[in-house]
Amino acid sequence: MRFRILVIAALIVAGFAYITAKPGSYLRRALPSSVPLWSAPEVAHSAGLGSDELNNIDVYRSSKDSVVYITSTVYQRTFFFVQQGQALGSGFIINSEGQILTNFHVISGSSDTEVTMPDQSTYKAKVLVRDRQDDLALIMIEPRKKLTHLNLGDSDHLQVGQKVLAIGQPFGLKGTLTVGVVSALGVGPIQGENNETLDGMIQTDAAINSGNSGGPLLDSQGNVIGINTAIYGPSGGNVGIGFVTPINRAKLMLDDYRAGKSFGRARLGVSTVYIAGDLADALKLPASGGLLIQEVTRGTAAADAGLHGYHDVVRVGNQQLGVGGDFITAIDGKPVTEQDAVTRELSRKRPGDVLDLTIFRSGRTMNVKVKLGEAPEQPM
Secondary structure, three states, rough: OHHHHHHHHHHHHHHHHHHHHHHOHHHHHHHOOOOOOOOOOOOOHOOOOOOOOOOOHHHHHHOOOOEEEEEEEEEEEOOOOEEEEEEEEEEOOOOOOOOOEHHHHHHHOOOEEEOOOOOOOEEEEEEEEEEOOOOEEEEEEOOOOOOOOOOOOOOOOOOOOOEEEEEEEEHHOOEEEEEEEEEEEEEEOOOOOOOOOOEEEEOOOOOOOOOOOEEEEEEOOOOOOEEEEOOOOHHHHOOOOHHHHEEEHHHHHHHHHHOOOOOOOEEEEEEEEEOOHHHHHHHHOOOOEEEEEEEEOOOOOHHOOOOOOOOEEEOOOOOEEEOOOEEEEEEEOOOOOOOHHHHHHHHHOOOOOOOEOOOOOEEEEEEEEEEEEEOOOOOO
């Protein structure tokens, strides 16, 4: 009898084990399991962060204390009364003396500018330079402690695809970091915040939001290669298209300020279109490429130097093209290979400087020296 009971018990246990061992068993699903519902990372913690992540962290840590938040009291006069408003944005410290670079539109029209440091200490700022044409400004505080500052890099040798990092104070939040790449170079013309026309800009997909204006765009070494200036998107929202003023343009403004020179924008006074290859060959122009002058503005340096605009029109696809004008093949000895070649060279010049143009006219090449004029300041 006892033996029979043991046999029956053994059969029950074996049956239970068999049933619950089946993958789709109802009993197996009903019973609690010791297996966790999530999986741990396959990479051990000791492997640490990736090299690119470490670079992002290093650049942010070394730069964040040099990026400030700027608020400006702005007074707008109407027909009946004076209305008070506020502009806001970011900026960054460029030396231990307390000088700060930002955008013109961040402090434009202001009578009272305040700088908030990352530690929330505040300073009244003095405006040293307003450069509306390039949407740049230099302000200064009197520091009560030692300041950290950023180093200015070189924006002339950037490459599309190069990693960039943007740091700013959007909406007054603590310093934020966004990462992207250089999407395009020499972009423009675009319309800036104060309706000024900006050209030769850096385009990036690093997120630039409201309040980021005036903040630095950094390379992977932590050097400033541009100043975040404008965004393209519905209602000012970021859609991955941001425009940045090249830092070399700001460096030129700083050099002129220290030397006590005018920092007005140089002007040539032509509109051009880039042509190369088969189209240039068809128009009996050098196939290596250049800028075909469309119009020459009266009273400008180009007009005074005798440059010629178009005298006939042809149709290319769905567009009309003015032909017969001078064809610029080199500027200051550098071959023209891009539409923004004139803009790039003008950004290095000031009114009164000479621009050496190599042009193709009526089947022959000649050199023309142009003494540059000054672009008229746009109304406030």
